[in-house]
Amino acid sequence: MKKILLVSTILFLAQNVFAQNKLPKNLKQVVMYLDKNCPDNIKIQIKNTHQDSLIYTVYPFAKSKPYKDYRTIFNWTSENGNPKITKYLDKKGIFDHHSKVLLYSFKQYLINGKIKEKDILRKYIKFQKQLDDKNKIKYITDTINKVYIPKDLEDCFVQINTFWNDSIKAKVKTLEENEFTGKVHLGFGTWMRNNWQLWGGSRLSKYFNDLNIYHPDDMSGIILVSYHRHLNNKEIRLEEQVKYYQDYWENSKKMELKGKIEAFSKYKIGDTLEFGYQKGFVSKEQEDKYDNGICTAKGIITERNEKDFLIKVKLIETCDKKGIIYYDNDGDIIYDPKTKRSGSPPKRIIKKVKRNKEQWFEYKDWETVE
Structure with missing residues (x-):
């Protein structure tokens, strides 16, 4: 003890x-x-x-x-x-x-x-x-950090051929396509993504961007699959590969949207909710009470915005007279047209709502009470 x-x-x-x-x-x-x-x-x-x-x-x-x-x-x-x-x-x-x-x-x-x-x-x-x-x-030069950057898929083949001798290429040819890409994704694939600047931007990443391929893993995947097919004298079927990744991301968006719709459907007008304090606390005292399980903020849904997945909530209970924080731009990233860079907002803004007042929230800020 x-x-x-x-x-x-x-x-x-x-x-x-x-x-x-x-x-x-x-x-x-x-x-x-x-x-x-x-x-x-x-x-x-x-x-x-x-x-x-x-x-x-x-x-x-x-x-x-x-x-x-x-x-x-x-x-x-x-x-x-x-x-x-x-x-x-x-x-x-x-x-x-x-x-x-x-x-x-x-x-x-x-x-x-x-x-x-x-x-x-x-x-x-x-x-x-x-x-x-x-x-x-970087999007037009042929060399970055003393590394030659291929200009397109065919140029990638030329470069890989200079890296690997005939015995390695012969071994690659014997592997199944999925086996080959699985073996080299984290090794040679990582080298390509880093040194050909698929993350940082290069003429090769722009080549893929023009094909509507944006994730470096997808770019290196296409390069590896295409090279394996090239070695085995098979059709590369580039359009088919591009469509595969485009469909993947489109389906991911649909699944994400479906999940949000299902989750949002549980929030109904008149329901009592409990606040999650995801935006922080109005005071140290409120935070301490929350940590000790004696600070609960509750609200009632008065309106729903199904398009933006927002709920209007009337705050009916809080452990601090200052209310609760519903907006804090700390951690937000904004684009500054003057510097042409993304960064933190110039000024931190915190917004609060007090008891018996209504405010729009993201539905995830609240949990339904059984």
């Missing part, structure tokens, strides 16, 4: 310490935080690693413990991480590779005991411009 109480106390204190730590909003605050937060063995690894390989010193690219367990920088720079530091870098004109910027800054701090923030920003602003210049031509 004492051990349980001790563990609970430690967890409680850890949570409070974490809550009190403010998220860094510039590089100087980043390195000061990391200096206190980062274990010594990981500091040594970061300090002694070349700047081009720093991302391999921590999660998600590190392969061994304790490095692969250190998630602080990833948590800050991921989609729902630390909006302060990511917005800070975005405003400086650094839109990509935020993790690299933070790791490089920390490396400089570990070496020199301080950082020259302006110099670091200048370095990565220049790097960003170089990336942008590459992106402008």
